[in-house]
Amino acid sequence: MDGAARFITFEGIDGSGKSTQIRRLSTRLESAGIPHVMTREPGGSPGAEEIRRLLVEGDPERWSAETEILLFTAARRDHLEKTIRPALATGRTVISDRFADSTRVYQGATRGDLRRTVDVLHAEMIGREPDLTFILDMDPRAALTRGLGRGNGEERFEEFGLDFQERLRAGFLDLAAEFPERCRVIDAGRDAEAIADDIARTVLEVLA
Ligand code: ADP
Ligand code: TYD
16 A cells, blocks of 8 residues: 555535536646556445436435435445545545535535434444545636536436525635635636645645
């Protein structure tokens, strides 16, 4: 096992640029010869990708927040077993588009007042935190115009509306204050290259 492998996550509201920044970080790690895998939640393993479809497609009201916690946690457990742990065990850094912080904020603090339930299930079934988390912070109005209209049928959460995204933003900032050792808040309203520079600098420091 290569002790340098780290578990890095990206969090933030819908359309805040997480997948864009993960792709850019991957290119930079590639150039630096750092072995890594890119993955995402919900999904990141064949079984979890099947669960993803249940969660991100269809009527916004199709699941209660409680049912969502169970589905996201089931997907995460499979992702951890099949993708995250095997990669870290073979010395590859893992970069994940969302992880447990999304459940804490979406289901625990915004969809419902269910943080305790989220924490209990997390402790029992997942029991792993990232080494480093980037919280991409930006005005939800601007993010919504970026993110909506992608037309891929995966807009279930975006359809909860702008007020929901405002509450998510506040939830992610609260989370950054709760876990200051691993969380870095990034101003995501800027040019993509400037954001990528900040992120790469931090990651290379942490990996060094
Ligand atoms: P997320 O994964 O957080 O939903 P994406 O990376 O898919 O966000 O970005 C959402 C949209 O915004 C995409 O169309 C993407 O090209 C665009 N985008 C991403 N980052 C920026 C940026 N810094 N400035 C302007 N547009 C951006
Ligand atoms: P994602 O594909 O990251 O959407 P986006 O690219 O729009 O940011 O995630 C799908 C949706 O699932 C997103 O709206 C956030 C939501 N979600 C939760 O509500 N709880 C969770 O635990 C996770 C991982 C995602």
